[in-house]
Amino acid sequence: MAASTSTGTPSWLGAVNDRVGLSALLDHGPLTRIGICEIVGVSKPTASLMMSRLIAAGVVEEQGLRAGAPGRNAVLYAARLDRPLGVAVDLDAHELRASVVDAAGGEHPVVRRALPRGASERSAEREIARAIDDACAADSADPAEVRTVCVGIPGYVDPGGRGELFTETLPGWPVHGLHDRLEQALGRTVYIENDVNLAAIAERRHGAGLDHREFALLWLGNGVGAAFDLSGELYRGTYGGAGEIGFLPVPAAAVEIDPDARTVQDLVGGAAVRRVIAGDRPTADERERLAERIAWAALPLLATLDPGCLVLAGPNAALGGPELAAAVEAAVRRISRWYPTVLATGVIVDPVLAGAREFLRGRVREQLLDTVARVAVA
Known part of the structure; x- marks a missing residue:
């Protein structure tokens, strides 16, 4: 007997439409049903069903009304950007900077904290955990919704072997196993990226590149x-x-x-x-x-x-x-x-942090869009 598949079924097609509709809200901001129809290319009844399913899934919300024809107001639909979240972190020898990242790449406060000089006062796990808490507090965000962290460092981690850390500006940080230790301590997916690479990502998206x-x-x-x-x-x-x-x-x-x-x-x-x-x-x-x-x-x-x-x-x-x-x-x-x-x-202001934010934006976006697929399967 051939293996069964859900491809082409109404639930699968609905999930595809829902994902496209949610993408449209992330790309264009709040939209009316007519706006969704024009961008996604679906009928009004289909757009209404899409938004109803996405609201029930907790990834879309109604966000007020837009005045239309005389006597009629259209509901505005918007993606919920309070879940899931990421936190971008950039640190050098003297200071740590951090910011919340949402699926649309919106602006969020940047928190800054001076770092101690002595190796005995430093702890990678403690510094990044505090950065997450500080960034969420400044943004009134729920730390429990932070699933992914990107840490930009002046150096790099060898992806093979014991994951050796090569840097001259992070005293007290573990030389081996940094990635695994951070993921275990934080309970989140962690990316450790070279600071200059992150600056290049920012340059590609917003600057001279x-x-x-x-x-x-x-x-x-x-x-x-x-x-x-x-x-x-x-x-x-x-x-x-x-x-x-x-x-x-x-x-x-x-x-x-x-x-x-x-x-x-x-x-x-x-x-x-x-x-x-x-x-x-x-x-x-x-x-x-x-x-x-x-x-x-x-x-x-x-x-x-x-x-x-x-x-x-x-x-x-x-x-x-x-x-x-x-x-x-x-x-x-x-x-x-x-x-x-x-x-x-x-990119003049905080280029490494800007690159870390851009690095995370796509990943947080995929996490949000994957929510639609999981709901459809369930």
């Missing part, structure tokens, strides 16, 4: 790193360490710029930038000197990937803005055969 098929992002902060966006997909490497260019040796031709520099970190890291720029903003001469350093640091990226666009991001890149980007573009052309467009970041 929006109109480019492929781009490389060069992060200039206290540390130096890179991320590679290949047609909207991040390349992380086999062991998660793609883009850790701060450890690369300085090209021989760049030694004249800084005879004491041995690595790319020495050439364009935070300490090097502070030696080049005396004030809050670079002078024209300082900008040119910094641009040449950055151009040499970028050459490994350009030689490996040959991207059409290079985005300069991070706090030290932001000091120079578009003028620094233009100077780097000119310097790259002067010292090499490559000629990418070099752009200043388009």
Whole structure:
């Protein structure tokens, strides 16, 4: 006997319609029945049945009335965004930032907390658990609805073996088994992502990478790193360490710029930038000197990937803005055969957190949409 299937049955078709209808509400915001018909392509009776089922499932609610023809008001339907939820976390050596994430990617308060310096005062499990509670309290959200967490760190976790943590800025955090320990302690799905990769996700969605098929992002902060966006997909490497260019040796031709520099970190890291720029903003001469350093640091990226666009991001890149980007573009052309467009970041405020939010948005959305399928099966 052939295996039975629910595909094509009324309940299956209803679940498909419901999922499409819920997607429309997430994409377009509150809609009337007519609006749902126009976007989804269903009849008015079908739209009414869809909304009735979604309301019963607890994923849609009526949200007031919209004035229509004289004497008639249309009900507005909206997706419920209070469940399920995620929390995005971004932390560096000094501060932790966190925010709630809903299925539509709406705006939520950002909470900030200073981090202790001593390893004995640090705890990965305690810090992330508190970040979840603080973010939910600031948003009046229920922590019990948080199912997924994304933690952006200055470093990376090897996805194989014992899950070794490679970082120099998280004292007191476990070197092995961080992912499993967080999931066990929090009782939630946890993603640990490199901070520069998350900044690239934000750049793709909201910033300088929006109109480019492929781009490389060069992060200039206290540390130096890179991320590679290949047609909207991040390349992380086999062991998660793609883009850790701060450890690369300085090209021989760049030694004249800084005879004491041995690595790319020495050439364009935070300490090097502070030696080049005396004030809050670079002078024209300082900008040119910094641009040449950055151009040499970028050459490994350009030689490996040959991207059409290079985005300069991070706090030290932001000091120079578009003028620094233009100077780097000119310097790259002067010292090499490559000629990418070099752009200043388009995400100025909390770029790593913005990327973590975007990373989670799609996952929280799928969790909400999967609720419809589970209800249909039940």
